[in-house]
Structures are given as structure tokens and as C-alpha cells.
Amino acid sequence: xxxxxxxxxxxxxxxxxxxxxxxxxxxxxxxxxxxxxxxxxxxxxxxxxxxxxxxxxxxxxxxxxxxxxxxxxxxxxxxxxxxxxxxxxxxxxxxxxxxxxxxxxxxxxxxxxxxxxxxxxxxxxxxxxxxxxxxxxxxxxxxxxxxxxxxxxxxxxxxxxxxxxxxxxxxxxxxxxxxxxxxxxxxxxxxxxxxxxxxxxxxxxxxxxxxxxxxxxxxxxxxxxxxxxxxxxxxxxxxxxxxxxxxxxxxxxxxxxxxxxxxxxxxxxxxxxxxxxxxxxxxxxxxxxxxxxxxxxxxxxxxxxxxxxxxxxxxxxxxxxxxxxxxxxxxxxxxxxxxxxxxxxxxxxxxxxxxxxxxxxxxxxxxxxxxxxxxxxxxxxxxxx
Amino acid sequence: xxxxxxxxxxxxxxxxxxxxxxxxxxxxxxxxxxxxxxxxxxxxxxxxxxxxxxxxxxxxxxxxxxxxxxxxxxxxxxxxxxxxxxxxxxxxxxxxxxxxxxxxxxxxxxxxxxxxxxxxxxxxxxxxxxxxxxxxxxxxxxxxxxxxxxxxxxxxxxxxxxxxxxxxxxxxxxxxxxxxxxxxxxxxxxxxxxxxxxxxxxxxxxxxxxxxxxxxxxxxxxxxxxxxxxxxxxxxxxxxxxxxxxxxxxxxxxxx
Ligand SMILES: Cc1cc2nc3c(=O)[nH]c(=O)nc-3n(C[C@H](O)[C@H](O)[C@H](O)COP(=O)(O)OP(=O)(O)OC[C@H]3O[C@@H](n4cnc5c(N)ncnc54)[C@H](O)[C@@H]3O)c2cc1C
Numbered sequence: 001x002x003x004x005x006x007x008x009x010x011x012x013x014x015x016x017x018x019x020x021x022x023x024x025x026x027x028x029x030x031x032x033x034x035x036x037x038x039x040x041x042x043x044x045x046x047x048x049x050x051x052x053x054x055x056x057x058x059x060x061x062x063x064x065x066x067x068x069x070x071x072x073x074x075x076x077x078x079x080x081x082x083x084x085x086x087x088x089x090x091x092x093x094x095x096x097x098x099x100x101x102x103x104x105x106x107x108x109x110x111x112x113x114x115x116x117x118x119x120x121x122x123x124x125x126x127x128x129x130x131x132x133x134x135x136x137x138x139x140x141x142x143x144x145x146x147x148x149x150x151x152x153x154x155x156x157x158x159x160x161x162x163x164x165x166x167x168x169x170x171x172x173x174x175x176x177x178x179x180x181x182x183x184x185x186x187x188x189x190x191x192x193x194x195x196x197x198x199x200x201x202x203x204x205x206x207x208x209x210x211x212x213x214x215x216x217x218x219x220x221x222x223x224x225x226x227x228x229x230x231x232x233x234x235x236x237x238x239x240x241x242x243x244x245x246x247x248x249x250x251x252x253x254x255x256x257x258x259x260x261x262x263x264x265x266x267x268x269x270x271x272x273x274x275x276x277x278x279x280x281x282x283x284x285x286x287x288x289x290x291x292x293x294x295x296x297x298x299x300x301x302x303x304x305x306x307x308x309x310x311x312x313x314x315x316x317x318x319x320x321x322x323x324x325x326x327x328x329x330x331x332x333x334x335x336x337x338x339x340x341x342x343x344x345x346x347x348x349x350x351x352x353x354x355x356x357x358x359x360x361x362x363x364x365x366x367x368x369x370x371x372x373x374x375x376x377x378x379x380x381x382x383x384x385x
Numbered sequence: 386x387x388x389x390x391x392x393x394x395x396x397x398x399x400x401x402x403x404x405x406x407x408x409x410x411x412x413x414x415x416x417x418x419x420x421x422x423x424x425x426x427x428x429x430x431x432x433x434x435x436x437x438x439x440x441x442x443x444x445x446x447x448x449x450x451x452x453x454x455x456x457x458x459x460x461x462x463x464x465x466x467x468x469x470x471x472x473x474x475x476x477x478x479x480x481x482x483x484x485x486x487x488x489x490x491x492x493x494x495x496x497x498x499x500x501x502x503x504x505x506x507x508x509x510x511x512x513x514x515x516x517x518x519x520x521x522x523x524x525x526x527x528x529x530x531x532x533x534x535x536x537x538x539x540x541x542x543x544x545x546x547x548x549x550x551x552x553x554x555x556x557x558x559x560x561x562x563x564x565x566x567x568x569x570x571x572x573x574x575x576x577x578x579x580x581x582x583x584x585x586x587x588x589x590x591x592x593x594x595x596x597x598x599x600x601x602x603x604x605x606x607x608x609x610x611x612x613x614x615x616x617x618x619x620x621x622x623x624x625x626x627x628x629x630x631x632x633x634x635x636x637x638x639x640x641x
Contacts, residue, residue, distance in 0.1 A: 007453070007454045007457050008457070008578050008579060008581070008582060010454070011457065011458055011461060011573060011578050012573075012575060012578055015572055015573045015578070018572065019572055047574070048572050048573075048574045048575060049574045049575030049576050050575065052575065052576075053575075062574075062575040062576045062579070063575070063576060063579045064575055064579070068575070
């Protein structure tokens with residue numbers, strides 16, 4: 001057992017912390033207020049090699065794995081929950097998935113562009129009437145001889161209205177149920193049959209664009225299929241098992257950021273002539289969230305490490321995602337209490353941490369869905385992959 | 386160009402310092418360590434020069450095993466090789482002894498240019514760079530905030546007291562000590578961090594280079610005594626302003 005980061009990993013962690021402090025924090029208040037996504041910041045991250053994890057060098061890989069990507073996600077999310085999302089959009093989502101299932105031509109064509117952020121990535125699974133029930137989706141792809149025709153609507157898609165190339169999941173044969181689903185690599189721009197629109201009514205993650213995509217007789221080239229026809233569900237589950245760990249790392253960041261703020265405040269604020277941190281009840285609040293945070297950290301790091309070893313990890317990934325998201329929600333909620341009325345003020349960061357943390361137990365499979373996966377494997381009904 | 390940059394590992398200045406058992410330095414046990422801030426500017430400038438002119442860039446650091454971590458950062462920033470002078474008691478050496486070690490190493494290597502920080506954040510003597518230049522018989526420009534190199538001549542901008550700037554030129558070989566404002570060190574990139582792992586790290590026991598004795602000794606290190614509480618003024622605003630102006634005039638040089 002080895003619980004120590006290498007010097008290189010520490011340097012990456014420091015660098016990401018420094019980057020978040022200098023590039024994200026200074027304008028965060030205004031960016032949050034204006035729901036501003038900054039494409040140039042994604043570019044800067046790309047230039048520093050943020051998006052080349054778990055990718056072979058020939059396609060722009062940086063020689064790092066999931067573990068390092070998790071370290072980055074944690075540090076970015078500590079400053080802003082929104083700004084860890086690009087790691088999934090450019091790297092852990094589409095890039096890693098195409099690297100696993102794509103043809104050589106597809107890898108050469110798409111992965112370096114996502115890694116360099118020349119192309120903004122996305123993955124579109126969720127629809128107005130299907131979320132947790134992925135196989136309940138209604139989007140279809142019909143073979144029209146010289147092209148595929150996409151019809152349907154996707155919703156809650158990160159990067160939808162800013163995205164270029166990304167992954168779209170659709171049914172090629174609804175009668176085969178989940179074995180009739182297929183994954184397509186699709187360009188959202190310059191297609192008459194594709195319309196995107198932002199969702200601007202989100203509770204949090206204001207700097208991370210989320211939107212809808214409508215496909216109306218959208219013509220997609222024949223060679224757009226990732227993997228094989230009918231392999232879509234398998235690809236989707238494989239992909240979610242990866243993006244999940246990045247989300248869990250985001251939870252470490254948001255929770256950790258909140259805890260830091262709570263501790264500073266508890267050390268500064270005095271009531272009844274003493275620091276509020278000197279009261280046992282406040283200490284108990286802090287002890288709980290710190291203990292949960294440290295446990296979550298070990299779980300998330302373990303899941304990422306297992307991925308880099310190529311070992312089965314679905315069980316550990318879902319446990320990490322469930323535990324870290326719930327811990328983050330708890331930490332941000334206790335932080336709000338510790339901040340008192342200032343917790344309720346948008347002038348202080350506590351409320352933003354709380355709002356952003358709420359997204360964590362919804363995305364990449366809700367907490368209930370993680371429990372379904374964990375129990376399924378624990379009960380021996382499903383194999384850990 | 387054959388370039389040397391000298392760096393020091395110092396405690397993170399946010400740390401909680403404790404005086405050590407001897408009462409002559411701080412206790413290093415629970416501290417987080419990082420590169421001396423001014424040395425980061427020195428490394429960045431050296432790397433920029435190397436990128437511009439080509440050549441070879443060596444980073445040197447004196448200290449215990451843990452300084453390797455800081456050296457790796459310099460390598461990730463773009464230095465070509467590291468020279469680790471292993472010395473578990475480097476903190477006991479005065480600026481003269483440290484400078485002697487550097488000069489002993491650098492003397493035979495004929496570096497065209499040597500970069501150091503303007504001072505260290507922990508000891509703050511601002512002497513090491515200057516002493517090295519003296520020992521090697523090199524021209525030296527201190528506290529530089531601007532740097533350019535052309536055809537064997539360096540042109541630097543120096544920061545003097547009271548915001549005055551001076552422009553200085555010198556032919557290489559030369560030594561410069563770097564000040565805040567010289568540059569903004571770029572972020573490390575992930576690939577460069579990994580590449581640093583493969584760079585050469587030369588290890589030299591300090592005994593091989595240490596030929597002099599320290600000239601100074603730190604006899605005691607202590608926290609300054611806590612001063613009494615501040616002065617609290619009371620009254621309405623106009624009255625407060627008058628009181629404040631009076632104090633500033635009488636007790637400080639802020640108002641004449
Ligand atoms: C900010 C944000 C970004 C997103 N980005 C993307 C993206 O990039 N791509 C994408 O495809 N999707 C994205 N989503 C969508 C997200 O993945 C879904 O919202 C999520 O999968 C849940 O689906 P749903 O909202 O339809 O909820 P539902 O599935 O309708 O669930 C509603 C409730 O029922 C519970 N529930 C449902 N089924 C079960 C069950 N079998 N057992 C127990 N409980 C159950 C759930 O846990 C939940 O509490 C994003 C969502 C948000 C908020």
C-alpha cells in the first residue's frame with residue numbers, strides 16, 4: 001500500500017491549484033453572475049496538457065492517467081465546480097471513449113482535436129423523458145442508405161450549445177431494446193437538422209454551459225458510428241463509469257473548498273466572546289465533514305488508481321461517486337450553517353458551494369442509481385468490471 | 386550559452402514557524418517546502434534566455450534530500466540538468482559559506498551567465514549572488530526587474546530605493562540577482578512535469594565543494610515581543626479625522 005503522491009503528482013496538484021487561483025477565481029463572481037463560459041480558459045487548460053490523461057501519446061496524450069486527471073479536477077472544483085467539467089468534456093468523456101472503441105482513423109481525427117480543445121466535446125444521453133433509464137431514450141437513427149438520419153431530442157447536455165464534435169446515443173433498432181442502441185460521433189455545428197439551445201435556469205454550475213439538442217432529419221455520414229451498430233448501450237455504460245470518477249473528484253473539490261471556508265470562518269467569527277470554533281457543537285460539525293471528506297478522498301483516489309491499473313473498478317467507482325457526492329452536499333450544507341446569515345448571502349462562497357454540490361448527486365447517474373450498481377455487484381447479481 | 390541558475394528551497398511562508406531546540410533556527414519538521422519566490426523569477430528568466438539563444442541550463446541547489454522536489458520543479462520549468470549539493474546542515478551555513486560552495490562548483494565550468502534570486506525568503510541576507518560574483522570575478526547586477534541579451538551583452542533594469550530604476554549593461558560572463566516584477570513564471574505543463582523525471586540529476590556531497598568556514602554564526606532566533614495594543618480613537622467623524630491628522634503629523638513622517 002502506498003498513500004503518498006509522487007513529486008510529479010504533487011507538482012501537478014500545485015500547478016492546478018495555482019491555475020485555479022489565478023485564472024478562475026479573479027473573475028468568478030462576475031462570471032457566475034453572467035453565466036459566462038470562457039472558451040479561452042478551456043484552451044489554456046489544453047495548452048497545459050490538462051486533457052491528455054489516459055490517452056496514448058500518438059493522439060496527444062500527456063503520459064498521465066485517471067489519477068492525475070482526478071487531482072486536477074479536485075483542485076479546479078475547489079475554486080469552481082463549473083470549471084472541472086471541461087475535463088470530462090474534452091478528455092475523460094469523448095476522448096477516452098473513442099480511444100477505447102474507435103477505429104484508427106477516428107482516433108487520429110477526433111482525439112487530438114479534443115485534447116487541444118480545437119473541438120469542444122460533449123456526450124448526449126439524457127432526454128426529456130429518459131434520464132436514469134438510459135434504454136428508455138426515444139432518439140432514433142435510421143439507415144438511409146448513404147447516410148444516417150437522426151431524430152429526437154436530448155436534454156441537460158453539458159456543452160450542447162458550445163459543442164463541436166461529440167458522442168450521441170440513439171436507437172438504431174428499438175425492438176432489440178438496449179442491444180439496439182448505437183453511439184455516433186456527431187458535429188453539432190453546420191447541420192441543418194440540428195438545433196441547440198442553452199438551459200439558463202440552472203440552480204448552479206453557472207459557468208458550465210448546459211443545453212438541449214433537437215435532431216430533425218439530421219443527416220449524419222455513414223462512417224459516424226463509434227464501435228459497432230448495437231454496441232451503444234455497452235459503450236455508454238463504459239463511458240459513464242469513467243466520467244463518474246471525474247465527477248467524484250469534483251465532489252472532493254467542492255466539499256474541500258467549502259470545508260476550508262468553514263474552518264477559516266469558525267476560526268475568525270466570535271460570539272459570546274469566543275471563537276465559534278471553540279464550541280463543541282461547531283467542532284462536531286467540522287469533525288463530521290472533515291472525516292467524510294477524508295474518507296471520500298481515499299475512495300476516489302482508489303477508484304482512479306484501479307482504472308490506471310486496468311483492474312475492475314465499477315464497484316469502487318460507484319461507491320466513490322455516491323460517497324463523495326453525498327459528503328460534498330453534507331459539507332456544503334454544514335458550511336452554510338457555520339456561516340450563519342452570511343451563509344445565506346451571495347457575497348460569500350458558502351451558498352455557491354451548496355448549489356454546485358447539488359448537481360453531483362444527479363449527474364453521471366443519480367445517487368440511487370449508484371446504489372443500484374453497488375448493491376447489484378455486492379449481491380453477486382452483476383460482475384464487477 | 387552555458388547558463389547556471391541557483392535556487393534555494395524555503396518553507397512555505399504561510400507555515401506556522403517554531404524556533405528549533407538549539408534556538409538558532411526554525412524547526413523544519415512540520416513545514417511544507419517550496420522554491421524561494423525570487424528564484425522562480427531567476428529560473429523563468431534563465432529558461433526564457435535558453436529558449437531564445439539555445440545552449441545549456443544547469444540548476445543548482447544545496448540542501449538535504451528533500452530539495453530534490455524543488456529541483457524537479459526547476460527541471461519541469463525547463464532547466465536541462467540538476468546539480469544537487471547534498472548538505473543536511475545547509476541551514477547552518479552563512480551566505481559566505483554557501484557562496485563559496487557555489488563558486489567552487491561554478492569556477493571551472495565557465496558559465497556565461499549565472500542567475501540567482503535577489504534574496505531568500507527565509508534568511509533574507511541578499512548576499513549569496515553578490516558574493517559568488519565577487520569570488521568568480523564577475524560583473525554583478527542586483528535586484529533586476531528587466532532583462533535582455535544581445536550579442537554577448539546583457540542589458541538589465543535594476544530596481545533601486547524609492548522606485549527609482551537604473552539601466553545597466555555588462556558583457557558576459559556575468560551574474561544577476563532577480564527581483565519580483567522581472568517576469569511571471571509560466572505554469573508548468575503536464576508533459577514537462579513528466580519529462581523532468583528523465584533529466585539528469587548530478588549528486589555532489591557538500592564535502593567535495595566546501596573549502597571555507599562560515600564567517601558568521603546565528604546565535605539566537607526568536608519571535609519579536611508582542612507590542613502593546615493599538616490606539617483606539619473615539620468620538621464623531623470630524624473629531625476622529627482631526628485626531629488622526631494630529632497623530633500622523635506628530636508621530637510619523639506621513640504628513641509634514
Ligand atoms: C448540470 C447537469 C449536467 C448534465 N450533463 C449531462 C450530459 O452532459 N450528458 C447527459 O447525457 N446528461 C447530462 N445530465 C443529465 C443527468 O445525467 C440526468 O439528469 C441524470 O441521469 C438523472 O436523470 P433525470 O434527471 O431524468 O432523473 P430521473 O431518472 O427521472 O430520476 C428522478 C428521480 O428518481 C430516481 N430514480 C429513477 N430511477 C430509479 C430507480 N430505478 N431506482 C431508484 N430511484 C430511481 C432518481 O434517483 C431521481 O431521484 C446533466 C444534468 C445536469 C443537472
